[in-house]
Amino acid sequence: MEPHQHNDQCKEVFAMLSDYLNLELPPETCDEIEAHIAGCRPCVEFAESLRKTVDLCRKYQPKELPAPLGEEAKAQLREAYRKMLAARRA
Amino acid sequence: MERDTESQLARQLIAGEAGAFDRFVEYFRPKIFQYSWLMCGHREDAEEVAQETLLKVFENGEQLREPGKIRSWVFRIAKNACLMKRRKSIFAPARELSLDEFMPAKHQDENGVRMEIADWSSLPDGKAMRSEMRELLEKAIRELPEAYRSVILLRDMEELSTQETARILDVSDDVVKTRLHRARLAIRQRLDEYLRGNGAKEGEKTHGTAPAQ
Numbered sequence: 540m541e542p543h544q545h546n547d548q549c550k551e552v553f554a555m556l557s558d559y560l561n562l563e564l565p566p567e568t569c570d571e572i573e574a575h576i577a578g579c580r581p582c583v584e585f586a587e588s589l590r591k592t593v594d595l596c597r598k599y600q601p602k603e604l605p606a607p608l609g610e611e612a613k614a615q616l617r618e619a620y621r622k623m624l625a626a627r628r629a
Numbered sequence: 630m631e632r633d634t635e636s637q638l639a640r641q642l643i644a645g646e647a648g649a650f651d652r653f654v655e656y657f658r659p660k661i662f663q664y665s666w667l668m669c670g671h672r673e674d675a676e677e678v679a680q681e682t683l684l685k686v687f688e689n690g691e692q693l694r695e696p697g698k699i700r701s702w703v704f705r706i707a708k709n710a711c712l713m714k715r716r717k718s719i720f721a722p723a724r725e726l727s728l729d730e731f732m733p734a735k736h737q738d739e740n741g742v743r744m745e746i747a748d749w750s751s752l753p754d755g756k757a758m759r760s761e762m763r764e765l766l767e768k769a770i771r772e773l774p775e776a777y778r779s780v781i782l783l784r785d786m787e788e789l790s791t792q793e794t795a796r797i798l799d800v801s802d803d804v805v806k807t808r809l810h811r812a813r814l815a816i817r818q819r820l821d822e823y824l825r826g827n828g829a830k831e832g833e834k835t836h837g838t839a840p841a842q
Contacts, residue, residue, distance in 0.1 A: 561806075
């Protein structure tokens, strides 16, 4: 890693990284960020670590699953659904 | 693709097609459970939230006009059900997260000032490590103040848009963006700490077993 001093531009990029990764920035701001990142390896590495964090969140699969739906709970839902259909058809 | 499936499920549900009820419940119940389990922290609460949410979806289903918006409709109800279940004792304290606390620290070495971050180029693989990462991620999410936790769950786990999340949480788009960024930074920091600790341990092991020259 190259020697690195956080400068104002690094801080600006740092503040906008999620918007950048979400493609929620105007094209000219994206260009500015990319121009900065091209010459700033720590910012590239940081942006990559944030992107991987988002990726882990998106791929998250819970270990815990709900217990199978009990008969009583299912009957309660089915009854509400029956009423819903009746109301929609009325 | 998932959104198309959901719209279709909602359309079939409204039309009263055979099997639509079961398919809808089977699809959405685990999703609501996952969200509420991470929001509430208690399995029992999460199961109750899933049941109450589905019940409300059907009770108010008469008003469902846009099947394409079923996901945000369901999660708006789930969010409210979670709020009703809130047990404050397990919740991370409400506080604002600031950007500065997540800017990686710097240190000085022979090459100058460097940023202290882990090597993320290859995340640990293997079943045990993936399970450890998942637990760490869950812990990091639970440690977030509620306002940030709800945003990251809706935006990054449920992949709702900024606008949909803003409507569900009754805040502006800008608030969603700000909270999402800080929540991601907080989680990134937790994972980074773990990766650095892990790297250090592996390093020690390598050095410890290396034959003396």
